[in-house]
Amino acid sequence: MSDTTTPSDTPAPSRHFIRQIIDRDLAEGKNDGRVITRFPPEPNGYLHIGHAKSICLNFGLAEEYGGQCHLRYDDTNPAAEEMEYVEAIERDVRWLGFDWGKHHYFASDYFEPFYRYAEELIQKGKAYVCTLSPEAFKEYRGVPTRPGKESPSRNRPPAESLDLFRRMRAGKFADGQYVLRAKIDMASPNLHMRDPVLYRIKRIHHHRTGEDWCIYPMYDFAHCISDAIEGITHSICTLEFEVHRPLYDWILEQISAPAHPQQIEFARLNLSYTVMSKRRLLQLVQEKHVAGWDDPRMPTICGMRRRGYPPEAIRTFCETIGVTKYDSMTEMELLEHCVRENLNKHALRRMAVLNPLRVVITNFPDTPAIDVKAVNNPEDTDAGTRTMAFTRELFIEREDFAEEPPPKFFRLAPGKSVRLRYAGFLTCERVEHDPATGDIAALHCRWDPPETKVKVKATIHWVSADQAREIEVRLYDRLFTVPDPMEVKDADFKRHLNPRSLSTVIARAEPALLDAAPGESFQFERTGYFCADMKDSRPGAPVFNQTAALKAVRAKKG
RNA sequence: UGCCGGAUGGUGUAAUGGUAGCACAGCAGACUCUGAAUCUGUUUGUCUAGGUUCGAAUCCUAGUCCGGCAACCA
Numbered sequence: 348m349s350d351t352t353t354p355s356d357t358p359a360p361s362r363h364f365i366r367q368i369i370d371r372d373l374a375e376g377k378n379d380g381r382v383i384t385r386f387p388p389e390p391n392g393y394l395h396i397g398h399a400k401s402i403c404l405n406f407g408l409a410e411e412y413g414g415q416c417h418l419r420y421d422d423t424n425p426a427a428e429e430m431e432y433v434e435a436i437e438r439d440v441r442w443l444g445f446d447w448g449k450h451h452y453f454a455s456d457y458f459e460p461f462y463r464y465a466e467e468l469i470q471k472g473k474a475y476v477c478t479l480s481p482e483a484f485k486e487y488r489g490v491p492t493r494p495g496k497e498s499p500s501r502n503r504p505p506a507e508s509l510d511l512f513r514r515m516r517a518g519k520f521a522d523g524q525y526v527l528r529a530k531i532d533m534a535s536p537n538l539h540m541r542d543p544v545l546y547r548i549k550r551i552h553h554h555r556t557g558e559d560w561c562i563y564p565m566y567d568f569a570h571c572i573s574d575a576i577e578g579i580t581h582s583i584c585t586l587e588f589e590v591h592r593p594l595y596d597w598i599l600e601q602i603s604a605p606a607h608p609q610q611i612e613f614a615r616l617n618l619s620y621t622v623m624s625k626r627r628l629l630q631l632v633q634e635k636h637v638a639g640w641d642d643p644r645m646p647t648i649c650g651m652r653r654r655g656y657p658p659e660a661i662r663t664f665c666e667t668i669g670v671t672k673y674d675s676m677t678e679m680e681l682l683e684h685c686v687r688e689n690l691n692k693h694a695l696r697r698m699a700v701l702n703p704l705r706v707v708i709t710n711f712p713d714t715p716a717i718d719v720k721a722v723n724n725p726e727d728t729d730a731g732t733r734t735m736a737f738t739r740e741l742f743i744e745r746e747d748f749a750e751e752p753p754p755k756f757f758r759l760a761p762g763k764s765v766r767l768r769y770a771g772f773l774t775c776e777r778v779e780h781d782p783a784t785g786d787i788a789a790l791h792c793r794w795d796p797p798e799t800k801v802k803v804k805a806t807i808h809w810v811s812a813d814q815a816r817e818i819e820v821r822l823y824d825r826l827f828t829v830p831d832p833m834e835v836k837d838a839d840f841k842r843h844l845n846p847r848s849l850s851t852v853i854a855r856a857e858p859a860l861l862d863a864a865p866g867e868s869f870q871f872e873r874t875g876y877f878c879a880d881m882k883d884s885r886p887g888a889p890v891f892n893q894t895a896a897l898k899a900v901r902a903k904k905g
Numbered sequence: 906u907g908c909c910g911g912a913u914g915g916u917g918u919a920a921u922g923g924u925a926g927c928a929c930a931g932c933a934g935a936c937u938c939u940g941a942a943u944c945u946g947u948u949u950g951u952c953u954a955g956g957u958u959c960g961a962a963u964c965c966u967a968g969u970c971c972g973g974c975a976a977c978c979a
Contacts (some may be wrong), residue, residue: 361919361927389979424978481977490975492907526977536908538975547977566979590909590974612910614972619916625979667928669918673911674972681917681929691942726942757940766938797938806938873939900940 363670365404365611369412369581372609378580382414385579386440387454387570389421390432390554392625393640394439394648396661396682397616403665404613405583406445417577418447422455423569425553433554435640439648443658454573455555461564462516464572464602465527465545469508473601474545475500476511477528484526487533488541494534495541501530515548518561522548527562531597539594543567571595575604582608585615586672616668617676620825621646622832622840636844637826641882643892644826644848654823655868655878655894656682660689676831683895690868690876690894695723695730698768698808699856699871699891701820703742705789705812709776711739716811719770735857737770740812742855744873747807748790750778757805759790766806768872771797808872815855819890820877822850854891863889873897 362370373380384405388398409416418440422428440447468474477500479487489495503511508527515525527546535541545568550561571594574582582595589612599607617623622631623646631637631645640647643654651661664685668677698721716736724730743759752760759765764774777791795801826848832840863869863879869891870876876894883890 362921363918367921387979391979421979426978484977485975488975490907494907495975523977538908541975544977549977563977565977570979586910587973588979592909614911667917671911671918675917678916678929684929687941696939722938725939755940768938770938803938805940808939870939870941873941875941897939897941 361669364672365408365581365583365613365670368609368611369408372580373412381578381580382409382412383417383578383580384409384414384583385417385419385574385577387419387421387573388436389424390429390436391424391427392432392629393435395623395625395628396618396646396648396651397623398439399443399648399661400616400665400668401583401585402440402443402445403662404670406440406447407662407666408581408583414580415450416445416447417450417452417579419452419573419577420454421566421570421573422453422553422555423564423566425549425551425563428554430554435649439652442652443648443661450577452573452577453555454569455553457569457573457576458556458560458564460576461569461572464604465512465564465568466509467602468529468545468598469505469512469527471601472505472530474508474527474529475503475505476508476515476525477501477542478525481523488538489533491536491538497533498528498542500528501533501542512546515546515562516560518550520548522550522561524548529568529594529598531594537590537593539567539591540597543594567591567594568598571598571608571610572602572604574608575599575606578606579608582610584610584612586612586674588612612672613670614672614674617674617831618646618682619676619679619830620827620832621679622827627840630841634841636841643821644823646826653878653881654892655690655866655876656686657689657693657868660685663689678830679825686895687876687898690870692726693724694868694870694876696721696725696872697857697860697869698735698810699818699820699854699860699874699877700742700744700808700810700815701822701852701854701871701874702745703855704745704748704787706741706743706773706809707789707791708739708741708773708794709791710793716814717770721769733859735769735859736811736814737767738811738813741767741809742812742815743773743790743807743809745787747805748775748787750787757803758807759792764795764801764803766801766803768806768808769797770809771795772799772801772803774801808874810855810857812855814858816858816861817853818856818860818888819883820852820854820893821880821891822852822893824848824850860891861887861889863891865889868894870897 386405406416477498479498487496526544528542531540533541546562592610595610641649641653664682716738718734719737720732748759772795773792779789781788827843828845829843832843865881865884868878875896877891879889
């Protein structure tokens, strides 16, 4: 993919708090000046725009400081993890414009080291095999305001725990029968320090290690060690892991870890009019509220790709929103602004009429057609021009005509004139109604060539009725009707689903649009940005997804 | 009633003891063969109360409010 980002696309990077931490570390000579980050998705769902923020942060920081960013799958719980997701994640990260080079890892690659570190912990008396039932475990843990109780297993001699742990690995016990726990402090005000579970028994097929293991490490145990093994310097995660940091540090202090990375937390992205959790997105897919993970209405990376959002625009957005430590809700308008800003510069202009109204030119010259020259992109002279056939019968947008125009209506009305983009002027002489329905069936108009001096306040787009071809166009509105579908806890977010988030129309398009390559973006003049769908387009028969509408002042002013 | 974190216009952010700035959104205007884009102007802000200081968004104290934490999830 070409990098079309120009300096003006990208705001001057703010020295957000993570950059400041790294600057300070570098100044102090920490980590021998290395900056190694990682993006650690769990392969149990598709990536969304919130992940894009993390990807841009981690890969961006590595790039910026001449370091390295590892792509690592946090695949320590095989319950919902699948290779399908692994492949989708790679495609999405690459499409966003980032490259992990040879640094492509799986936490499951470290199952053996994890196990050895667990044994080390047991031998040091810092971990024990606990035989409490899950119910008892919960009760012993206590609540935030009350300390927990120590498990009877807590003082089990290391040798005995070691034996038990080895038998856990060997499959001698039932799922959930025993767990390995860290021996920390049952009275800690931080629940995560109350002898947290390190390993559990789960006989589940793992997407990479198959049936090799029946015990799997927990996130807290696996993540810090993975970071240490890979020599990560700055382990950047979201705010909810803040309370896990003492445990991250505790584990690395107890074992003979090769390094001790620094965990730094930032606020995850919230975007208005959508939801941002894999669980809820999965629900939308499974319950068929959308057509799949890559439905263009989804906030997933693949959905946005299909929608026609350029990766550069997403990266600009991620830089623009900044990085902080407090929860916020970013307005969808900002993302759309970044998308339009990019597409305005790069998308070729074409004409398509979404809701056609027939126009018959009463004084058309005695010729089948007149060739008119149209500019492909006024923002980019290199994009050249094209020729369009202007004919006696046209289609114009139904909303560009008003039989009884409201005040400040600039477009066509009985007796009024309007400019046709690149093709002279139209003056409405007669309105033809459908005798049965009374609907406007056609307009009979006088035409004046471009060189005529006609005073008009608007220019409208058009297509030749003979030459235009029918194309399927999908128009999108926001997925939800409210800015924060999750605002009311425990309520069903799906009740805010917008029933009109998708509408399909058959539009009339200028012939040049038929050649659109899947994934290619255009501006339909005066209408919006549209992208030829990558899945449903056929050669010569593209299907267009609306990427974003043009800002429509006319809606307000009549 | 516990612990951790946080609070700057409508929204997202910057300013790290020295003129509260930028972007989005809004509004108004200019320009325009896209009512787009572009350009110009503009409304709106430091959670509260004390304190330190010549000077506080920034430091201190107390309070208020918000978020996270009680999976053998990540």
